[in-house]
Amino acid sequence: MEVKKILNNKKQFLNLLLLADEQEDMIDRYLENGEMFALYDNDLKSICVVVKKDSRIYELKNIATYEKYQGKGYGKKLIEYIFDYYKGKCRTMIVGTGDSNLTIPFYENCGFRVSHRIKNFFTDNYDHPIFENGIQLVDMIYLKIDL
């Protein structure tokens, strides 16, 4: 298993990025400035993008594992890798997600804890309603971890 930092042509991973963030122009807002990491175990399994917010805070903007490889530990391995990578570079890592039982338990399992909520983020910023597990996402839930 190895994690590679992707420097060029980040859009080649669009199919994976869209699993986590289904509106491409929202991905475009962070892809250029974001640092991208790809986890390979023979072939590609997971991808993530991290953005610098300020000198103390980095934000995990996107993480996705191919559907057929989900639940096998790859997402957590990639998060552990970026925790190690950013330790010393920042104090805190944050991540925002919908109020969904598909993602919040995953982040909590990786060590994040719920921090705050941005009301109506999904309804204000996306051009169509976003549903996860049949439930419409409205607020953005932020989780954080001190590295």
Ligand SMILES: CC(C)(COP(=O)(O)OP(=O)(O)OC[C@H]1O[C@@H](n2cnc3c(N)ncnc32)[C@H](O)[C@@H]1OP(=O)(O)O)[C@@H](O)C(=O)NCCC(=O)NCCS
């Ligand atoms: C969320 C996602 C990245 C998790 O990646 P993954 O490779 O499937 O996760 P892992 O297999 O590494 O899971 C790590 C741990 O979290 C737990 N976990 C993952 N999803 C969970 C869930 N919905 N509920 C409870 N626990 C969960 C796993 O059971 C595992 O626990 P363990 O360490 O005790 O075995 C993946 O499901 C995905 O790509 N989803 C679609 C894209 C997405 O929604 N991204 C997040 C956008 S905010």
